[in-house]
Amino acid sequence: MLLxxxxxxxxxWLGWAANSGVPWLWPACETLHFIGLALLMGCIxxxxxxxxGFLKGLEIGPLRKLMPWGIFGFVLNLVTGAIFFAGNPYQxxxxxxxxxxxxxxxLAGVNVIVYYTSGLDKQIAGLGAGADVPRGAKLVAAASLxxxxxxxxxxxxxxxxxxxx
Amino acid sequence: MTLLTSLxxxxxxxxxxxxxSLFAYPGILFLHTLGLAMLVGPNAAIDLRILGxxxxxxxxxxxxxxxxxxxxxxINAVTGSILLVSDASTKLANPAFxxxxxxxxxxxxxxFLIKRFVFRTAAPEPQRARSLVKVLAIVSLVLWxxxxxxxxxxxxxxxxxxxxxxxxxxxx
Numbered sequence: 001m002l003l004x005x006x007x008x009x010x011x012x013w014l015g016w017a018a019n020s021g022v023p024w025l026w027p028a029c030e031t032l033h034f035i036g037l038a039l040l041m042g043c044i045x046x047x048x049x050x051x052x053g054f055l056k057g058l059e060i061g062p063l064r065k066l067m068p069w070g071i072f073g074f075v076l077n078l079v080t081g082a083i084f085f086a087g088n089p090y091q092x093x094x095x096x097x098x099x100x101x102x103x104x105x106x107l108a109g110v111n112v113i114v115y116y117t118s119g120l121d122k123q124i125a126g127l128g129a130g131a132d133v134p135r136g137a138k139l140v141a142a143a144s145l146x147x148x149x150x151x152x153x154x155x156x157x158x159x160x161x162x163x164x165x
Numbered sequence: 166m167t168l169l170t171s172l173x174x175x176x177x178x179x180x181x182x183x184x185x186s187l188f189a190y191p192g193i194l195f196l197h198t199l200g201l202a203m204l205v206g207p208n209a210a211i212d213l214r215i216l217g218x219x220x221x222x223x224x225x226x227x228x229x230x231x232x233x234x235x236x237x238x239x240i241n242a243v244t245g246s247i248l249l250v251s252d253a254s255t256k257l258a259n260p261a262f263x264x265x266x267x268x269x270x271x272x273x274x275x276x277f278l279i280k281r282f283v284f285r286t287a288a289p290e291p292q293r294a295r296s297l298v299k300v301l302a303i304v305s306l307v308l309w310x311x312x313x314x315x316x317x318x319x320x321x322x323x324x325x326x327x328x329x330x331x332x333x334x335x336x337x
Contacts, residue, residue: 027320
């Protein structure tokens with residue numbers, strides 16, 4: 001099953017290009033992956049910190065306007081990550097560290113769904129500087145920050161703990 | 166033998182390079198990435214706001230992000246110094262490293278200028294100052310993009326230790 005997914009991802013022009021067919025593609029995607037990381041953490045991480053009660057001078061409602069750029073960073077990393085996978089899927093599919101990275105990304109996604117469906121976003125929209133958010137939002141924020149830092153951790157550990165590269 | 170090469174041969178640097186401990190090379194590299202997120206992330210948020218994203222968000226209180234950014238800067242100055250001395254002879258010969266250092270220095274000068282022109286102006290600034298600040302924000306985004314690119318390319322211009330068998334796939 002995993003091998004089939006890997007073959008499917010790899011046996012096409014993108015897999016060829018990312019593997020070595022287009023030599024600059026891998027380092028270019030690595031660079032974009034870090035830029036995406038900075039955007040995600042700069043926009044969503046800062047919002048998480050504000051929800052948790054740090055940086056209270058920031059106007060929390062309007063701070064949500066930065067969110068699309070954090071999402072852009074995430075999409076950038078999803079696309080470049082998919083290119084890495086296509087380039088060399090076999091180093092990821094049997095790598096438990098990669099499994100944890102994916103798990104943390106999925107949990108962060110669930111956390112985002114909880115944030116929007118529970119109505120927390122609407123409650124926060126009208127809040128300004130100095131305002132406290134509901135306790136539920138603080139929990140969502142702490143979970144988000146821990147999960148994204150975890151994603152960075154697992155990503156960085158891939159060559160060391162798992163058997164990638 | 167220079168100071169750096171003697172440091173490189175110290176027991177601590179040997180531990181960082183060769184111990185295989187999670188707290189050595191891998192952990193330091195992780196902290197270096199976290200520092201990047203704390204420094205470049207909020208700086209990008211300030212730059213985007215200056216460039217017109219979320220105009221209803223007041224720019225003034227974003228000043229409080231500077232402390233987070235400086236924390237990230239010092240985390241990376243320390244972890245980066247450890248990564249440098251552990252590999253001093255290869256990293257100092259790496260052209261991408263020199264480019265990275267210059268770009269970071271310029272980006273931090275830009276942080277000072279943004280602080281000076283955005284966060285220290287009490288009165289509503291005249292049009293000319295506003296366009297100057299926008300230039301600073303664009304320059305900041307370009308410099309950080311360049312610094313990240315140069316940092317990433319270090320792994321392709323020279324060899325890193327910490328995982329010698331994975332030549333040219335990882336790096337600081």
